[in-house]
Amino acid sequence: MAEQVQTGPGSGALAGDPIAGSAVLPLGSRLNERGHLEIGGCDLLDLVEAHGTPAYVYAEDDLRARARAYREAFERRGTGGEILFASKAFPATAAYRLFAEEGLSVDVASGGELHIALAAGFDPARIHMHGNNKTDEEILMAARAGIGHLILDSFDEIERAERLLDAPMKVLIRVTPGVKPSTHDFITTGQLDSKFGFGMGDGAGQAAAAIERALASDTLELVGLHAHIGSQIFELEPYRLAIAALGELAGEWCEVVDVGGGLGVAYTEEDRPPTIDDYVGVKVAGVREVFGDGVRIMVEPGRSLVANAGVTAYRIGTVKEIPGVRTYVAVDGGMSDNLRPMLYGSRYEALIADRAGEEPDTLVTVAGMHCESGDVLVRDARLAAPAVGDVLVTPATGAYGHAMASNYNGVTRPPVIFCRDGEARVVVRRETYDDLTARDV
Ligand SMILES: Cc1ncc(COP(=O)(O)O)c(C=O)c1O
Numbered sequence: 001m002a003e004q005v006q007t008g009p010g011s012g013a014l015a016g017d018p019i020a021g022s023a024v025l026p027l028g029s030r031l032n033e034r035g036h037l038e039i040g041g042c043d044l045l046d047l048v049e050a051h052g053t054p055a056y057v058y059a060e061d062d063l064r065a066r067a068r069a070y071r072e073a074f075e076r077r078g079t080g081g082e083i084l085f086a087s088k089a090f091p092a093t094a095a096y097r098l099f100a101e102e103g104l105s106v107d108v109a110s111g112g113e114l115h116i117a118l119a120a121g122f123d124p125a126r127i128h129m130h131g132n133n134k135t136d137e138e139i140l141m142a143a144r145a146g147i148g149h150l151i152l153d154s155f156d157e158i159e160r161a162e163r164l165l166d167a168p169m170k171v172l173i174r175v176t177p178g179v180k181p182s183t184h185d186f187i188t189t190g191q192l193d194s195k196f197g198f199g200m201g202d203g204a205g206q207a208a209a210a211i212e213r214a215l216a217s218d219t220l221e222l223v224g225l226h227a228h229i230g231s232q233i234f235e236l237e238p239y240r241l242a243i244a245a246l247g248e249l250a251g252e253w254c255e256v257v258d259v260g261g262g263l264g265v266a267y268t269e270e271d272r273p274p275t276i277d278d279y280v281g282v283k284v285a286g287v288r289e290v291f292g293d294g295v296r297i298m299v300e301p302g303r304s305l306v307a308n309a310g311v312t313a314y315r316i317g318t319v320k321e322i323p324g325v326r327t328y329v330a331v332d333g334g335m336s337d338n339l340r341p342m343l344y345g346s347r348y349e350a351l352i353a354d355r356a357g358e359e360p361d362t363l364v365t366v367a368g369m370h371c372e373s374g375d376v377l378v379r380d381a382r383l384a385a386p387a388v389g390d391v392l393v394t395p396a397t398g399a400y401g402h403a404m405a406s407n408y409n410g411v412t413r414p415p416v417i418f419c420r421d422g423e424a425r426v427v428v429r430r431e432t433y434d435d436l437t438a439r440d441v
Contacts, residue, residue, distance in 0.1 A: 025308070035356065041422030042419040047313070057310065058417065086303075114129060127145070151226050158220065175249065196228075225250070227259060234272075265303050284297060312337060348396065352391070370411075412430055412435065
């Protein structure tokens with residue numbers, strides 16, 4: 001199950017269906033009898049006819065299957081664990097609600113994410129709050145809501161929380177364990193030189209001082225440690241090293257160990273991330289070995305719950321061939337709906353939904369519509385004879401796409417559509433031009 005969930009789609013595939021073998025598309029995606037891409041039982045062309053482009057399209061079953069894969073991976077090891085949906089990856093109310101239904105907890109990193117989690121009906125005790133610069137208002141909001149844990153990030157925050165709280169609150173200390181996995185620099189967070197958490201660079205370092213400080217407090221009830229070493233990680237060894245480092249700080253008070261998120265996903269067909277099961281296995285074994293059986297293990301997956309469940313559908317507006325140089329295929333979105341290629345140089349696949357089964361034999365660069373030369377979604381994509389009016393799909397945009405979307409160039413942000421058994425449900429509507437002026441005073 002976990003194996004299948006981690007590597008992608010295809011039940012009910014037609015013979016010779018190239019979609020069924022894809023590592024990047026949502027579970028259950030297929031080439032349908034009309035030759036179109038189908039996600040969650042919905043024909044992409046029908047879908048965009050009804051809802052327009054660009055649009056974020058998710059297979060609801062895929063989201064649920066990944067949540068279950070996490071749960072089952074813990075159960076298989078005889079522990080419930082606590083699985084926190086790292087909601088920064090996909091902060092849509094419907095996603096919070098879906099993961100609450102699947103028995104997950106949630107991590108929020110701002111008052112806004114806390115607000116959405118509460119609006120979605122999350123039990124406050126299952127909400128845990130991060131942030132390297134929480135404001136007074138956010139700390140008070142979290143305390144009043146009665147959230148599970150506040151994850152403390154700095155000495156200033158310890159002081160601030162102590163000053164503000166008038167009743168005891170459970171807290172974890174965020175530690176940077178000095179482990180640097182191989183991923184993009186912007187998404188490593190576990191090294192000493194980081195804006196997050198307390199360092200362990202010089203032996204136990206500042207983390208030990210923070211623990212001492214919290215233990216001496218009347219209002220901060222220190223119950224555990226937290227470390228998140230980074231994102232889009234394909235190796236498992238760094239997690240083991242990070243947990244071993246946390247062990248140096250352990251004490252009687254340590255009931256909870258939160259080992260963060262970070263499991264990588266397949267953005268391209270060549271990517272082969274570890275399975276959810278392998279990832280949970282390493283984290284559970286590591287915590288048990290270092291902290292014993294008594295502590296509760298928390299994990300915070302973001303991308304690995306949602307990235308491959310979603311695609312973005314665009315309409316091609318222009319095809320510009322520069323003889324001897326390259327061909328630009330321009331779509332009606334870009335860096336305003338997917339910032340990752342510009343922020344991290346991330347690679348994506350692309351396909352034409354109209355001819356999903358045809359040989360992708362044309363080499364092009366997929367550009368957005370924004371006033372930036374760097375607004376390139378996929379450099380050197382192979383597409384099946386792209387033409388104006390075609391629907392172009394970029395898979396694996398379910399994480400940090402909707403989350404990082406902007407109104408750059410006055411574009412309206414796309415809708416989010418959940419598909420299941422051929423039924424499409426708009427869970428976030430498309431912005432309107434009136435939304436663009438709604439905040440004017
Ligand atoms: C503290 C924390 N936990 C969890 C996550 C989720 O990481 P990922 O989406 O790589 O699983 C992040 C991502 O930035 C994070 O900062």
